[in-house]
Amino acid sequence: xxxxxxxxxxxxxxxxxxxxxxxxxxxxxxxxxxxxxxxxxxxxxxxxxxxxxxxxxxxxxxxxxxxxxxxxxxxxxxxxxxxxxxxxxxxxxxxxxxxxxxxxxxxxxxxxxxxxxxxxxxxxxxxxxxxxxxxxxxxxxxxxxxxxxxxxxxxxxxxxxxxxxxxxxxxxxxxxxxxxxxxxxxxxxxxxxxxxxxxxxxxxxxxxxxxxxxxxxxxxxxxxxxxxxxxxxxxxxxxxxxxxxxxxxxxxxxxxxxxxxxxxxxxxxxxxxxxxxxxxxxxxxxxxxxxxxxxxxxxxxxxxxxxxxxxxxxxxxxxxxxxxxxxxxxxxxxxxxxxxxxxxxxxxxxxxxxxxxxxxxxxxxxxxxxxxxxxxxxxxxxxxxxxxxxxxxxxxxxxxxxxxxxxxxxxxxxxxxxx
Numbered sequence: 251x252x253x254x255x256x257x258x259x260x261x262x263x264x265x266x267x268x269x270x271x272x273x274x275x276x277x278x279x280x281x282x283x284x285x286x287x288x289x290x291x292x293x294x295x296x297x298x299x300x301x302x303x304x305x306x307x308x309x310x311x312x313x314x315x316x317x318x319x320x321x322x323x324x325x326x327x328x329x330x331x332x333x334x335x336x337x338x339x340x341x342x343x344x345x346x347x348x349x350x351x352x353x354x355x356x357x358x359x360x361x362x363x364x365x366x367x368x369x370x371x372x373x374x375x376x377x378x379x380x381x382x383x384x385x386x387x388x389x390x391x392x393x394x395x396x397x398x399x400x401x402x403x404x405x406x407x408x409x410x411x412x413x414x415x416x417x418x419x420x421x422x423x424x425x426x427x428x429x430x431x432x433x434x435x436x437x438x439x440x441x442x443x444x445x446x447x448x449x450x451x452x453x454x455x456x457x458x459x460x461x462x463x464x465x466x467x468x469x470x471x472x473x474x475x476x477x478x479x480x481x482x483x484x485x486x487x488x489x490x491x492x493x494x495x496x497x498x499x500x501x502x503x504x505x506x507x508x509x510x511x512x513x514x515x516x517x518x519x520x521x522x523x524x525x526x527x528x529x530x531x532x533x534x535x536x537x538x539x540x541x542x543x544x545x546x547x548x549x550x551x552x553x554x555x556x557x558x559x560x561x562x563x564x565x566x567x568x569x570x571x572x573x574x575x576x577x578x579x580x581x582x583x584x585x586x587x588x589x590x591x592x593x594x595x596x597x598x599x600x601x602x603x604x605x606x607x608x609x610x611x612x613x614x615x616x617x618x619x620x621x622x623x624x625x626x627x628x629x630x631x632x633x634x635x636x637x638x639x640x641x642x643x644x645x646x647x648x649x650x651x652x653x654x655x656x657x658x659x660x661x662x663x664x665x666x667x668x669x
Contacts, residue, residue, distance in 0.1 A: 252562040253510040254544065254555050258537035264325040271331050273528050275338035278345065283405040284570040285522045286346075287353035289336045291570075292532070294453025295446070295512055296330035299505050306498045318546060319502075322539055329532055336525060343461060344392045344470075348403045350454050351388060354381035355408055357450055359573035361443040362580075364565070367431055370440055370491055374447065375580050376587065376594050377484050382577060383413030384477050386638070387622045390629045391473055393637045401639040407572035410639040412649045414585050416622035418597075418660030419480045420613050422605035425589040426486040432493050439565045445508045446568070448488040455481035472621040487589075499547045500558045506540040507559055515568035574641055582645040586660055598663020607664040617657055626655035 276285050303323040307316050337346065358381060362374035389400035389410045400410055431444060458478030465471045496504065513533040520526035544555045555562065588597045588606055600606055614620050626636050635652035644650045648659050658665075 251514060251564045253507065253514070253537055253540055253564070254562045256537060258541065259534045262534045262538045264321060264535070264538065265328050271328060272335055273332055274524055275336050276522055276525055278338050278341045281525075282521050283349070283352060283403060283407060284356075285520065285525055286337075286341075286349040287356070287570055288516050288520065288525075288529075289333060290346075290349055290353050290453065291357065291446075291450055292333045292512060292516065292529075293330060294449045295509055296326055296333060297453055297456070298445075298449035299326045299509060300330060302501065302505055306502060309498060312550075315546065315550065318542065322542060325535060325539065329535060332528075333532075336528070342396065342398075343465065344388065344396055345398070345403055347388050347457075347461075348385065348392065348400045350457060351381055351385035352404050352408050353450065353570070354454060355385060355577065356570050356573050357568075358447065359576050359580075360569065360571070361447060363573075363576060365440050365443045366437045367433075367440045369429055370431065370444055372594055373428055373487055373491060374443075375584060376589065377451075377487065378577065378580055379414040379585060380416070380419050380480060380484070381413075382581070383416050383419075384480070386410050386412050386636075387416055387473065387477070387625055389639075390637045391470065391625045394625065394629050394632070395467060395470065400637075404639070406639075407574075409574055409577065409641060410637070411644055412646075412656070412659075413581060414587075414660045415655070415657055416477065416480065417614055417617070417620050417657045418588065418610075419483070420610060421483065421589055422609040423483075423486070424605055425591060426483045426490070427592065428487055428490045429592050430494050431491055432495055435560050436493070438559060438561045438563070441504060441559065442508055442511055442565070444488065444491050445504060446512065448485065448492065449508075451481055451484040451488055455485050469621060469625065473625060476621050496558070497551065499543070499551055500553075503540070503543045503547055503555060503558050506536065506543045507562075510536045510540050511564050512568065514564060518567040519569055578642075578645045585646050585649070586663070588660060588664070596663070597660055600664045604664055610661060610665060620657075623655055623657055630655070 300323055303319050307319045310316050358374050358378040362371050362378065365371050392398050392400050431440060455478060458474045458481055462471050462474035462478055465474055513529055513536050516529040517526060517533055520529055547553050547555065586597050587594045590600060617623060630636055630653055648656055
């Protein structure tokens with residue numbers, strides 16, 4: 251499908267009355283887990299578009315242009331509120347969090363398997379192992395405090411076991427910056443992937459940073475706080491990959507194109523009937539937004555959409571599905587990698603006085619104060635072992651012992667040089 255060649259349905263409106271903002275929520279007991287993750291994904295995508303529009307609006311002096319941006323933004327706001335309403339009120343914060351991390355794992359793995367840009371693929375593989383470990387930490391916390399099995403929520407699609415341990419994710423801010431993708435004609439799939447993952451991780455960051463202030467349990471508050479800090483690192487990493495040379499109007503076009511692709515993908519892959527119909531309505535609205543963005547680009551810069559997105563044809567629909575073999579392979583090969591400026595390196599190759607080691611020494615001492623570690627220690631003390639869902643033996647020997655939380659994987663080489 252090429253959305254530039256598909257006009258929105260006749261009579262498509264930019265905004266609606268209140269009733270349209272109250273779609274029927276999915277049934278979290280019956281719906282496929284990926285229905286939940288699609289809702290999270292599209293909520294984050296709409297949030298990104300709204301805030302991009304605000305920033306564009308604040309950097310423009312043309313009030314005619316700002317009025318069109320305000321119109322588009324109001325429409326995006328309504329879409330975001332409607333998407334949010336698909337989440338049932340009975341679904342707990344923790345259950346919803348499991349959806350966030352399942353999305354992070356399987357979306358990241360899917361994109362990593364499809365992109366063509368090496369730097370983007372490396373970034374995806376690197377953060378994949380960290381979100382994978384976050385899923386494990388939240389799952390064990392859920393077992394402790396809600397006595398609910400996260401395994402039931404992920405539907406057997408996604409394993410729950412240690413990844414690169416969360417304690418190893420805390421790095422110096424300098425090491426979150428990557429080289430931007432500035433090719434004149436990047437592959438469409440790479441443009442889409444970079445924008446999709448940035449919005450998705452940003453949504454996770456925002457959610458955790460809000461939850462950490464209101465969560466009723468102190469350990470939970472601290473866990474959301476710690477992992478929220480790491481999600482901010484991920485947003486910095488992915489955001490640094492985006493092309494900084496695009497004009498505001500070019501960026502607007504890319505944002506609307508990305509939304510069209512995602513709503514189309516949701517419609518093509520959704521299994522819950524009434525939610526699928528909802529995605530179709532959202533797609534029609536986004537087609538209208540996209541064509542408006544293309545008209546603005548033509549009016550204000552005298553440029554055609556092909557000069558920004560040379561191949562407007564969508565790649566295959568984004569399919570949220572299990573990626574167990576892929577995640578296991580990345581774990582096996584790169585669990586001990588860390589970041590050093592724009593590159594990913596084995597942690598034991600870092601120099602003695604590396605920024606990573608200094609930051610770890612400053613932030614993670616004593617280790618007992620690292621809440622993501624405390625949670626696993628607590629459940630081991632109570633049950634004799636951690637909570638996992640594995641389809642086979644863990645691919646990393648150092649992470650197979652279920653009676654111990656290994657806090658050295660991903661850190662040991664750099665810290666040993668300081669002792």
